[in-house]
Structure formats: C-alpha cells, structure tokens
Amino acid sequence: MSATEVSMRLADFIDQNIETIVFSAEEFARTLDPAARHLDAEALRDHMPMILQAVAVDLRAPQTRPAQQLKSLGQQQRPQGAPESAAQTHAQLRAKAGFDIEQLVAEYRALRASVLRLWLGEASHFDDDASDDVVRFNEAIDQAVAESVAFYTAEVDRWRHVFLGVLGHDLRGPLNAILLTAEVLSRMTTLEPLTRHTVRLVQSGKRMKTLLDDLLDFSRASLGLGIGVRRTAADLAGPCREEIDVLRAALPDTPITFEAEGDTSGEFDVSRVREVLGNLVNNAAKYGTPGSTVVIHLSGDAEAVQLSVENLGEPIPLAAIPQLFEPLRRGAPAEPLDERANLGLGLFIVREIARGHGGEVVGMSADGKTRFTMRLPRMASSPGV
Numbered sequence: 001m002s003a004t005e006v007s008m009r010l011a012d013f014i015d016q017n018i019e020t021i022v023f024s025a026e027e028f029a030r031t032l033d034p035a036a037r038h039l040d041a042e043a044l045r046d047h048m049p050m051i052l053q054a055v056a057v058d059l060r061a062p063q064t065r066p067a068q069q070l071k072s073l074g075q076q077q078r079p080q081g082a083p084e085s086a087a088q089t090h091a092q093l094r095a096k097a098g099f100d101i102e103q104l105v106a107e108y109r110a111l112r113a114s115v116l117r118l119w120l121g122e123a124s125h126f127d128d129d130a131s132d133d134v135v136r137f138n139e140a141i142d143q144a145v146a147e148s149v150a151f152y153t154a155e156v157d158r159w160r161h162v163f164l165g166v167l168g169h170d171l172r173g174p175l176n177a178i179l180l181t182a183e184v185l186s187r188m189t190t191l192e193p194l195t196r197h198t199v200r201l202v203q204s205g206k207r208m209k210t211l212l213d214d215l216l217d218f219s220r221a222s223l224g225l226g227i228g229v230r231r232t233a234a235d236l237a238g239p240c241r242e243e244i245d246v247l248r249a250a251l252p253d254t255p256i257t258f259e260a261e262g263d264t265s266g267e268f269d270v271s272r273v274r275e276v277l278g279n280l281v282n283n284a285a286k287y288g289t290p291g292s293t294v295v296i297h298l299s300g301d302a303e304a305v306q307l308s309v310e311n312l313g314e315p316i317p318l319a320a321i322p323q324l325f326e327p328l329r330r331g332a333p334a335e336p337l338d339e340r341a342n343l344g345l346g347l348f349i350v351r352e353i354a355r356g357h358g359g360e361v362v363g364m365s366a367d368g369k370t371r372f373t374m375r376l377p378r379m380a381s382s383p384g385v
Helices: 010-016 018-029 041-045 048-060 065-072 086-097 101-122 128-188 192-222 237-250 270-287 318-324 346-356
Strands: 232-235 256-261 265-268 294-300 304-312 360-366 369-377
Touching: 010 018, 010 048, 010 101, 010 128, 018 041, 018 048, 018 101, 048 086, 048 101, 048 128, 086 101, 086 128, 101 128, 128 192, 192 346, 232 237, 237 256, 237 270, 237 294, 265 270, 265 304, 265 369, 270 294, 270 304, 270 346, 270 369, 318 360, 346 360, 346 369
Parallel strands: 256 294
Antiparallel strands: 232 265, 294 304, 304 369, 360 369
C-alpha cells in the first residue's frame, strides 16, 4: 500500500482492504493457545469479515448524539426479533472452541489496532473527517465487544448448567445405592453404637439427595426449562399437615402452628408444594428468632390457594427481598460444618415452583416479622402449565 494524496474515509478503506485486515486478525488468533491450536484458517477468521463489514456500514450510517453515547458504552439496543449479530455469533463459536474471555477481548483489541495502523499509515493528512471516523470506529468496536462478551458469558453459563445437570444426574445412581445399603444395614443391626452410625449415614445420604435434587432443579431453570410440575387433583390441607409433622420431628426446638381455612383444593403438584413448605419453614427456623413460633396459614379464595409462612426475627430490608429469590443467595452466612448448610437455592426453587404452577411468591418483612406467601391458581391456565 502507498500513501494517497487525499485521505480515504475509513469505511471505504475497510471495504477495500478487508482481506489484509482479516489476515492480520487471523495471524493474531493463531497465537491464542491452546484453543487456537487445532483450528484451521477459516475457523480462526470466523466472523471477522462480517464484523468488519458491519462496522463499515455503521460508519456510513447517520448517528444521533444519544445513539453515539449508547454505542460508546456498548449499550446500543438491537431491534426486537433481530437476528444475532456477527459479533454475537463469533462469541458463541469462540466459547465452544475453548477461548477464554480475555482471548476474545484481545482479538478485538488486535483488530482495532490493525485497522487504525494500516489506515493511518496510508493517510497523507489527518482532517476532521478522519477524526470523526476514528471516534465512530472505536464506538462500533466497543459495541461489538459488548455484544460478544454478553453472548460469550451466556454460552459459558449455559454449558456450565448442562455440566451441573449431567453431574447431578450421574451422581444420583451411586447415591441411591449407598442409601439403600445404609437402610438395609440399619434394619439388620440392633446394637446401639452401630444403629447410631447407620442412622447418621442414612440421614447424610438423604441430605446429599436433597442437595442433588436442588442442583438439578437449578440447572433446569437456568437452562430455561423451568422446574417440572405434574398437577393432580388434591386438597392441599392434608399434604401440608403431613409435611408439618415431618418438620416438627426434624425441628424439635421450633414451635410450628398451622391453620387452614376455606376451600384449598385444586390441581397441584403436591410433592412440589410440600417442597416449598419445607424450604420456607426451614428458612424461618434457621434465620428467625431462636425458639420463636413459625406460623403457617393455608387459605383459598375463588381463584387460588395461598400458603404463607411467618416467623419472628430481624427485619429484612425491602430492597433485599427480591435478591433472596436469586440463586446462590442466603439470608446470612452458614457455619461451614453446619449440616443445614445448603446451596442457597431454597427461595429460588420456591419461586420456580410457584411459576411452574402459573403462580407467584412474595416476601414482606416489617415490625419484627417476616412472611413469605405463595399464591397458586387452582387450575392450570393452559395445557402447557
């Protein structure tokens, strides 16, 4: 390339020299070991030509000042239903190829440097148009980086959830065998020391099973599959009383009261409702005032059945309540060796079960009381719910 008497606009330069620019990008991508080690030239280039073409189109398009500001922050909104951009697809393919996020961003850094170095090396002078082109070019690259990073992160998270789901599923088989063997041993021995140990083994195995079930539910929900709900005709008052009997045995130091009123029948996944009740009561016992009563209320109106669990304790700030329904969040740190330590998925699973029924769960905390309430429609709103 030789210097020209008149500066070429950057968009024209990209179009005319795209092969040279992409070759430079390919050579840089080749250095990103170990992910790039087994990729051919086409895979190393990937969507770089289309990204550059999109940048050239963007440079020629009129741009408002608000749009310029959003783009410089990587926050430009794509139209609803628009196909994935080249930058987004590039990020997904790089994630699948094993590139880390630093390598992904480094590709854009090298691409930016390559384009500007080649273009400015050809320009005979640097005028106002060239200055504007540099600003617009950097904004377009920043937007591409933001799109790539968002899609890369989503792709990595998706595969992480797939891995967790497969791991949880595969661990269930050997765990069930351990539980079955432990229960057989507990029935075969009458010696007090051995009975204590086998009971402990069974309880620990059941705790592990609960954690694995939570992990599988979390993975399903994170992959957009939701938590499975199988509705059958039932009156929730009976199953709730049965679950409370189990909870009273498991939490002997926590007084629990239960009241049911109105029609509490409908079509529900009873097992899942019992799971919700167990999670809410265990949370109330764990984070509430020690020894205080946990109050459970079940009621029905014309359209839905409502289950609430209330406990005494330090109030939760209003702004913090929605965050408690997010995965891996807890109300307070658990002791490392506490058997009740969990994955911080309890309220997240409660919310997903409520959504699986077409319902909702809300929390409130004031005047020394905290209450979580789940409201479930009596019937499925559609065949898929």
